[in-house]
Structure formats: structure tokens, C-alpha cells
Amino acid sequence: xxxxxxxxxxxxxxxxVAGGLMxxxxxxxxxxxxxxxxxxxxxxxxxxxxxxxxxxVPQVGPAVTALVVKALIQAGYTPHFKPIAKAMTFIExxxxxxxxxxEQVLPNYNTCIxxxxxxxxxxHTYQKQIKAAQHFLISLQRVAPMKEANGKVIxxxxxxxGGVGYGTGRPDLSNTSFFIQALHDSGVPASNPAMKRALVxxxxxxxxxxxxxxxxxxxxxxxxxxYTAANGGESxxxxxxxxxxxxxxxPYGTMTYAGLKSMIYAGLTKRSPQVRAALGWIRxxxxxxxxxxxxxxxxxxxxxxxxxxxxxxxxxVSTITDINGVKHNWRHEIRGKLISLQNKNGSWFNKWSDRWxxxxxxxxxxxxxxxxxxxxxx
Numbered sequence: 260x261x262x263x264x265x266x267x268x269x270x271x272x273x274x275x276v277a278g279g280l281m282x283x284x285x286x287x288x289x290x291x292x293x294x295x296x297x298x299x300x301x302x303x304x305x306x307x308x309x310x311x312x313x314x315x316v317p318q319v320g321p322a323v324t325a326l327v328v329k330a331l332i333q334a335g336y337t338p339h340f341k342p343i344a345k346a347m348t349f350i351e352x353x354x355x356x357x358x359x360x361x362e363q364v365l366p367n368y369n370t371c372i373x374x375x376x377x378x379x380x381x382x383h384t385y386q387k388q389i390k391a392a393q394h395f396l397i398s399l400q401r402v403a404p405m406k407e408a409n410g411k412v413i414x415x416x417x418x419x420x421g422g423v424g425y426g427t428g429r430p431d432l433s434n435t436s437f438f439i440q441a442l443h444d445s446g447v448p449a450s451n452p453a454m455k456r457a458l459v460x461x462x463x464x465x466x467x468x469x470x471x472x473x474x475x476x477x478x479x480x481x482x483x484x485x486y487t488a489a490n491g492g493e494s495x496x497x498x499x500x501x502x503x504x505x506x507x508x509x510p511y512g513t514m515t516y517a518g519l520k521s522m523i524y525a526g527l528t529k530r531s532p533q534v535r536a537a538l539g540w541i542r543x544x545x546x547x548x549x550x551x552x553x554x555x556x557x558x559x560x561x562x563x564x565x566x567x568x569x570x571x572x573x574x575x576v577s578t579i580t581d582i583n584g585v586k587h588n589w590r591h592e593i594r595g596k597l598i599s600l601q602n603k604n605g606s607w608f609n610k611w612s613d614r615w616x617x618x619x620x621x622x623x624x625x626x627x628x629x630x631x632x633x634x635x636x637x
Contacts, residue, residue, distance in 0.1 A: 290335025291635055297598050298631040300605035301624050302334055306342055308621055313345030315621040320361030320369035321350045325376040326625040332379055333632045350376075351388075357398070358391025367399050367423050367434050371441035378445040389445050396438055397453045399423050401430050401460075408490070418463060418473060418489045421456035431487040432464045436517035439524050440569075449526030458525035461518055463488035466510050467536040475508055482536030483510025483544075483552060484518035496553045511552030513559050515540055516566035523573040538579075545581040547596045557611035561626045568593055568633040590634040597627050 292299045305327050309315060316323035328346050336343060350373055355362030361369035374392040377385040401419045403412055408429060413419050422430025423438045439457050447454060464487060465471050466479040475485075475492035485494040485508045495514075498506040519537040527534050544551035550563045571579070571589045580586045601607055607627040609617035617623055 291632065292331075292334040292336065295334075295631060295635055297601055298334060298628055298635075300601065301607065301628045301631070302331060302605075304605035305330070305621060305624055305628070309342055309346070313342070313347075313349035315346075315625070316616075316619060317349070319616070320364050321353045322361075322365070322369045322372040323622050323625060324350055325369075325373045326629065327621070329376040329379060330625055330628040330632065332376075332381075334628070338380060338384075354388065355395075357395050358388070359395035360392065362395075365425055367396065367425060368437060370396055371434075371437035374441040375444040378441075393442060393445060393447060396423075396441060399427075400438070400453055400456060402456060415459070418491070420459055422460035422487070422489065423457070429487060429489045430460060431489070432461065432484060432514050432518055432521075433486065435460055436521045436566075439521045443524040449524065454525045458522065458527070460488065461521045461525065462533055464492075464514070464518055465533060465536065466508070467533060469536070470533050479507065480536065481510060481543075482515075482533075482538070482540040484514040484537070485510055486514055496556070509552060510540065512544065512550045513563045513566055515544075515552070516563070516570040520566065520570040520573045523570075529574065542579065543582045545579075545585075545587065547592060557609065558614040559617065560609050560611070561607065561617055561623045562615060564593060564597070564630055565626045568630045572633050572636065593630060594634045597630060601627070 292302050305315065309327075310317065314321070314324045315327050324346050328343055328350070331340070331343055332338070338344065338347070350360065353361050353369070359366050359370040360373040370392050374389065374396070377389050377392070401413050401417075401422050401424075403414060405413050407413060407417060407419050411417070419430055421435075422432075423434045424430040425434060435457055439454065439461070442451070442454060443449075449455075463471055463473050464484050466476050466481050466483050466485065468476045468479055473488050473492060475488070485492055487493050492508050494508040494511065496509045496511050498508050500506045515537060519534065519541070522531070522533055522537070529535070529538075547564070547567075549555050549557050550559055567589070577590065578586050578588050597607070606620040606624045608620040608623045612618075
């Protein structure tokens with residue numbers, strides 16, 4: 260009897276201990292919007308400023324609404340949460356007959372952002388929409404028999420090849436990076452032909468003559484990226500004149516991070532010369548005080564921050580050492596910068612520049628919330 264009684268007691272104690280551990284785990288498993296205070300404040304601001312039709316900034320299409328939904332889902336809200344359900348109804352209302360979203364206005368940008376959001380929704384509710392959006396995006400990629408603005412058919416040697424733009428015109432790195440991100444997020448592997456073609460365009464936007472045959476890159480090894488390689492190349496921040504030789508196009512932070520992230524998602528590794536060159540530029544231009552390479556400009560500052568965080572997440576690194584030997588914890592630094600810039604009402608906006616809609620608080624607040632979520636992930 261005594262042995263059996265002791266066995267029962269031991270079993271009861273084990274059950275009690277296990278139950279206590281489970282209870283402790285449950286207590287710790289609070290959603291992110293409750294445990295990350297700056298994030299929670301930002302999301303609260305967004306929820307307070309949702310339009311009656313479920314949207315945020317519908318003037319540009321469903322993209323900003325999709326960014327907010329993604330931030331809410333990643334923070335722990337469920338798809339049944341009423342603001343999310345309303346937002347998804349709005350997003351669905353913008354779906355076109357060819358599977359894209361806002362097919363007539365910024366079709367690549369809007370469809371890419373929506374696709375990345377659909378890909379994180381729990382369950383299989385949106386599998387049909389995901390497949391259709393993938394096919395729509397790939398149909399926008401610049402390949403033969405499409406033509407350049409000058410009427411020439413696009414070939415593999417064309418500076419347009421593999422890229423994507425806002426519409427049917429010239430491709431650019433910003434849109435192409437959204438394209439690669441959306442396909443990656445929705446499960447398209449780097450081995451997919453569309454990803455390989457996009458990588459060709461991305462590589463041609465880098466100032467690295469070792470791997471880029473474009474004339475504007477000749478003799479350059481800085482590793483930074485410009486806005487587009489198309490039509491001889493273009494930077495959103497102009498060029499630099501020299502006493503002898505031709506002017507050089509200006510690489511800058513937003514596009515360099517976007518280019519590096521895109522190369523990683525498209526299958527290059529940290530050992531690739533393109534990646535090493537891009538990391539070299541980043542180490543030489545480390546700052547969160549402005550968009551590097553722009554002459555100290557804060558234009559596009561929060562878009563730069565978004566690319567910054569997403570790139571280091573893609574690289575799966577926690578620290579990076581700059582050209583001066585200083586080791587930086589990117590999560591701590593970007594998080595501290597965002598907290599210092601948050602407004603009392605929980606929002607963010609770019610108080611220095613309205614370029615690329617960065618004075619529109621819901622857009623910039625969505626960027627900031629997504630960045631904070633990236634810092635919370637390991």
C-alpha cells in the first residue's frame with residue numbers, strides 16, 4: 260500500500276509541476292501588441308484612423324491597407340478581428356480579372372504588397388488569390404516579346420530585361436525588389452525562372468564592374484545600387500561630376516539595401532561577390548540619421564529604415580561591423596531610432612520631407628510597426 264501511495268503522490272506532483280509550467284508558459288505567451296509598447300501604440304493609432312470602408316490611404320490602392328493588415332496579424336491579432344475583416348473586404352474589392360490588385364493603378368506595387376500580406380494569413384483561405392497574384396506579377400516582368408520605350412524588343416542583353424516597373428514602362432529596382440519580396444514571401448523559390456530573370460536586372464543596378472556589364476558601372480567597385488539600370492542608368496539623387504572622365508551615378512541607401520535583400524531572396528549567398536560588394540558599401544555608409552548616399556537628405560527616410568530592417572532579417576545576422584571597426588546591433592539601433600521619432604499619439608511621419616508620401620502618417624506608421632516587428636523576431 261505504501262509503495263502504491265508513494266507512486267500516486269509522485270504522479271500528482273508531476274502533474275502539478277507540469278500544469279504550473281504550462282500555466283507559466285501561457286502567461287508569457289501574450290501577443291506582441293501587448294508586450295511591445297511602442298508597437299502597441301502605433302497599432303492603436305492605425306486602428307483609430309481606419310476609414311469606414313476598412314481602408315487606409317485608399318488613394319494609392321490597397322497597398323497601405325495591406326501593410327497595416329500585415330502589421331496587425333504579425334502582432335497577434337486574428338483574421339476575425341473586425342478591423343482586419345473589414346480591411347480584407349476592401350482589399351478583395353480591388354482584385355482585378357487577371358488576379359492582380361488595383362490592376363489599373365500601380366499594379367505591381369499594389370499586388371506585391373497585397374500578396375506578401377495574403378501569404379501570412381493563417382490557413383488556406385487565400386490560396387487561390389495567391390496563385391493568381393503570382394501569375395499576374397510574373398506577367399508584368401519585362402521579357403520578350405515586350406518592347407522598350409524605343410520600340411526595341413527586350414532581349415537578355417537589354418537593360419530592361421527581368422525588371423518590373425510601376426506600369427508597362429521602364430523597370431526600376433524599387434518595384435523589382437517588391438516583386439522579388441512578394442514572390443519569396445508567397446513561396447516561390449529562388450530557382451524559379453522569374454526570380455532568376457529578376458536577379459539579372461538587380462545585378463545590373465549595382466555599381467560593381469566585376470559582375471555588372473552595364474556601361475555606367477565600368478570601373479566602379481563601390482557596391483552600391485542606383486534606382487534603375489534601364490536606358491543607361493538613373494539615380495534618384497543625380498550624379499557626381501569629376502575633373503576628368505564621365506560623371507558617376509549616385510548610389511544610395513534605400514536602393515542598396517533593397518538590392519542586397521533582393522539578391523539574397525533570389526539565391527545569392529554572403530560569399531557572392533555582389534553581396535560582399537553591397538555589404539562593403541553598407542559598412543562604409545552606416546547611419547540611421549539620414550538616407551546614406553543622398554548628401555544628408557532625409558527624403559524616403561522611413562522607406563530606407565524598412566529596407567534596412569528587412570535586409571538584415573534576410574541576411575540572418577544580428578550585428579554588423581562598420582568600416583571603422585565599430586560593431587552595430589542593428590535591431591537595437593533601429594528600434595531606438597524609431598522610439599525617438601514616435602509621436603505622442605503613437606504615429607510616425609517624416610517631419611523633414613514629404614517625398615514618397617512620407618508625411619502621410621498611416622503609411623509611415625505601418626512602416627514603423629513592421630520594422631519594430633522585425634526587431635522582435637530572432
